[in-house]
Amino acid sequence: MSLNTALDERRKAAVSAGASMSFPIYVDRAQNAELWDVEGRRYIDFIGGMGALAVGHSHPEVVAAVQAQLNRFSHTFFGSAPYESYIQLAERLNERCKVGGPAKTLLLTTGAEAVENAVKISRAYTKRRGIIVFGGAFHGRTLLTMAMTGKVNPYKQSFGPFPGSIHRAPYPDLYRGVSVEHCLTALETVFETEIEPSAVAAIVIEPLLGEGGYIPAPVEFMAGIRRLCDRHGIVLVADEVQCGMGRTGRLFAIEHTG
Ligand SMILES: Cc1ncc(COP(=O)(O)O)c(C=O)c1O
Structure with missing residues (x-):
C-alpha cells in the first residue's frame, strides 16, 4: 500500500x-x-x-x-491580556481602508465569523433586523452564513431550517445579460414585496462574486447600492473574504468601485 x-x-x-x-x-x-x-x-x-x-x-x-x-508569547486572549501588535495591525489596516471617515478594525479567526459579526454590528447599530444578500453569493458554513449563501448545492442541502430575515436579490452578470438596471429594480422590488427599507440593517455583497462564478460587480451597481444605503440608512457590508487582501490588485476589492 x-x-x-x-x-x-x-x-x-x-x-x-x-x-x-x-x-x-x-x-x-x-x-x-x-x-x-x-x-x-x-x-x-x-x-x-x-x-x-x-x-x-x-x-x-x-x-x-x-x-x-x-x-515572546503564543496566545493571551486580547480581551483580557492585550498586546501592541493587534493595535499596530489595526492601525495599518485602518490607514489603507478608505471608507470616507475614520476606520476601525476587529480581527477574527474565520471568514464566516467576520460576516456574522458584520451582521451583528449592523443590526445593533441600526436596531433593524433585515439583511439583503445576492444570488450566487457564498458567505460561509455557519447556519447564518449558510442562510445568506445563494447556492443550495453543495452548501445548504440537508442543513435547514435557517435563521430568518434574509432577503435575496439578483447579482448583475453582464456577460449573461443580467443588467445593472434589472438588478437595481429587483432591489426596489424586494423593498416593495418582502421588507420595507426602514427595516433593513445591511446589504451584504461580494464586490467580486467568488464561488458564484468570479463575476465583478459593475461600478454603476456598487454606486447604485451605495445610494440606496445612504437614502435608507442601511449599512453596506463588503464581504472580501475571498477577493480582498490584494487579490484583485488593490488591497480592498471595493477600491475598484470608487
Ligand atoms: C466570500 C466569502 N465569504 C466568506 C467565506 C467564509 O470564510 P471561512 O471559510 O474562513 O469561514 C468565504 C470562504 O471561502 C468566502 O469566499
Missing part, C-alpha cells in the same frame, strides 16, 4: 466526513507555489490554502515573524 493510500485509510477511520477531501495526496512540505507529497512527488499548488496564501508557502519574512512572536 502506498504512503498516500495508507494515510487515506487512516483519515477515513479517524477524521469526520464533515472535513471533506478532494485529492488523496498528503503533503510532506511546501515552498512558495509548490508542494511535495509524502511519496516525494512535486506539484504546483493551485490551491494555495484555498486562496488564503497570498504570499505562498513559508515566505521567509512570515516564518521569521512567526518565530519571533512565538519566542
Whole structure:
C-alpha cells in the first residue's frame, strides 16, 4: 500500500466526513507555489490554502515573524491580556481602508465569523433586523452564513431550517445579460414585496462574486447600492473574504468601485 493510500485509510477511520477531501495526496512540505507529497512527488499548488496564501508557502519574512512572536508569547486572549501588535495591525489596516471617515478594525479567526459579526454590528447599530444578500453569493458554513449563501448545492442541502430575515436579490452578470438596471429594480422590488427599507440593517455583497462564478460587480451597481444605503440608512457590508487582501490588485476589492 502506498504512503498516500495508507494515510487515506487512516483519515477515513479517524477524521469526520464533515472535513471533506478532494485529492488523496498528503503533503510532506511546501515552498512558495509548490508542494511535495509524502511519496516525494512535486506539484504546483493551485490551491494555495484555498486562496488564503497570498504570499505562498513559508515566505521567509512570515516564518521569521512567526518565530519571533512565538519566542515572546503564543496566545493571551486580547480581551483580557492585550498586546501592541493587534493595535499596530489595526492601525495599518485602518490607514489603507478608505471608507470616507475614520476606520476601525476587529480581527477574527474565520471568514464566516467576520460576516456574522458584520451582521451583528449592523443590526445593533441600526436596531433593524433585515439583511439583503445576492444570488450566487457564498458567505460561509455557519447556519447564518449558510442562510445568506445563494447556492443550495453543495452548501445548504440537508442543513435547514435557517435563521430568518434574509432577503435575496439578483447579482448583475453582464456577460449573461443580467443588467445593472434589472438588478437595481429587483432591489426596489424586494423593498416593495418582502421588507420595507426602514427595516433593513445591511446589504451584504461580494464586490467580486467568488464561488458564484468570479463575476465583478459593475461600478454603476456598487454606486447604485451605495445610494440606496445612504437614502435608507442601511449599512453596506463588503464581504472580501475571498477577493480582498490584494487579490484583485488593490488591497480592498471595493477600491475598484470608487
Ligand atoms: C466570500 C466569502 N465569504 C466568506 C467565506 C467564509 O470564510 P471561512 O471559510 O474562513 O469561514 C468565504 C470562504 O471561502 C468566502 O469566499
